[in-house]
Amino acid sequence: MKSLLNVKNLSVHFMLEEITVKAVDRASIEVKENEVLTLIGESGSGKSVLGMAILKLLPSNIKIGGRIDFNGFNLLELPEEKMKDIRGQEIAWVPQNPSSSLNPVLKVGFQIAEPMEVHLGYGRKTAWQKAIDLLRFFDIRPPEKRAKQYPHQYSGGMRQRALVAMGTSTRPKLIIADEPTKGVDATKKIRVIELFRKIRNNHKPSLLIITHDLPFAEKLADRVAVMYCGQVVEVAKAETFFNSPLHPYSKALLESLPSKGLKPIKGLSPSMIDPPKGCRFRPRCDYATDKCFEEPPFNGQVRCWLYA
Numbered sequence: 108m109k110s111l112l113n114v115k116n117l118s119v120h121f122m123l124e125e126i127t128v129k130a131v132d133r134a135s136i137e138v139k140e141n142e143v144l145t146l147i148g149e150s151g152s153g154k155s156v157l158g159m160a161i162l163k164l165l166p167s168n169i170k171i172g173g174r175i176d177f178n179g180f181n182l183l184e185l186p187e188e189k190m191k192d193i194r195g196q197e198i199a200w201v202p203q204n205p206s207s208s209l210n211p212v213l214k215v216g217f218q219i220a221e222p223m224e225v226h227l228g229y230g231r232k233t234a235w236q237k238a239i240d241l242l243r244f245f246d247i248r249p250p251e252k253r254a255k256q257y258p259h260q261y262s263g264g265m266r267q268r269a270l271v272a273m274g275t276s277t278r279p280k281l282i283i284a285d286e287p288t289k290g291v292d293a294t295k296k297i298r299v300i301e302l303f304r305k306i307r308n309n310h311k312p313s314l315l316i317i318t319h320d321l322p323f324a325e326k327l328a329d330r331v332a333v334m335y336c337g338q339v340v341e342v343a344k345a346e347t348f349f350n351s352p353l354h355p356y357s358k359a360l361l362e363s364l365p366s367k368g369l370k371p372i373k374g375l376s377p378s379m380i381d382p383p384k385g386c387r388f389r390p391r392c393d394y395a396t397d398k399c400f401e402e403p404p405f406n407g408q409v410r411c412w413l414y415a
């Protein structure tokens with residue numbers, strides 16, 4: 108499969124008054140055409156920052172390094188003008204909180220139709236009709252009536268599906284979804300899974316799904332990338348990963364699942380201001396040796412001296 112997105116050695120540092128938060132540190136991920144990559148890891152490991160960096164949605168007090176190649180361009184070098192087109196048409200961002208991401212004073216149908224008018228050049232009527240088709244596709248019924256309603260008239264699940272409809276209306280090549288199961292109860296989670304499967308079968312985009320919900324990731328992923336303290340520590344095929352993870356952190360993460368014994372990971376997440384030297388998981392790792400005070404190598408799959 109051809110590569111669509113290639114994030115190489117990306118670093119994102121928040122420059123605060125007295126401190127620097129190294130939220131992402133030389134992270135590399137690749138998303139191929141028509142594949143689903145899930146980015147997993149504990150809260151605060153830098154997943155959302157990495158996702159937002161791709162769309163350049165971060166505040167200005169950051170220092171950013173590395174490159175983000177998308178479809179032949181390094182996004183970090185693209186002017187804001189061009190980034191707007193990319194955001195409107197080629198890469199969709201489905202944010203974490205559907206409630207605050209829809210405009211409360213605009214009809215949902217309009218919010219779905221507008222990007223198609225702006226970016227695909229559709230006339231108002233055609234765009235409205237397409238918005239209704241999309242609402243139907245995403246099971247928001249009756250679509251004609253729902254299109255004329257405002258976000259507060261929708262349930263939480265419907266708002267999330269409407270946001271996805273909005274993000275996918277221009278048939279982007281890449282969809283980045285941040286924690287799509289956050290706040291979704293177990294019975295409704297299956298619908299979110301179906302939703303992404305449907306998008307995938309329909310217009311065959313690539314998906315980057317950011318989540319700390321491992322069972323959810325397992326149901327959708329072709330490949331998995333694991334983040335720990337701002338770094339990507341393992342990348343693997345989903346099936347291989349969920350059966351036999353390599354990195355000690357990945358192993359611990361899977362063992363902490365209810366289905367695998369609910370064994371909590373010992374110790375605390377390290378600081379991103381002053382991360383541990385060498386391997387960042389070393390202070391919590393059962394396999395650590397003196398070697399681990401040195402920066403672990405990355406052989407393309409796992410960042411750990413055990414596999415060097």
Ligand SMILES: Nc1ncnc2c1ncn2[C@@H]1O[C@H](COP(=O)(O)OP(=O)(O)OP(=O)(O)O)[C@@H](O)[C@H]1O
Nearest residue numbers: 121128130149150151152153154155156157319379
């Ligand atoms: N605007 C900001 N200014 C300073 N630090 C920030 C900012 N945004 C995020 N951070 C820090 O960057 C780090 C990574 O945050 P991020 O939101 O990417 O984590 P995450 O892996 O997405 O976690 P979660 O699963 O909780 O969403 C955290 O330490 C966070 O406090």
Ligand code: NI
Nearest residue numbers: 154155156285
């Ligand atoms: Ni996040």
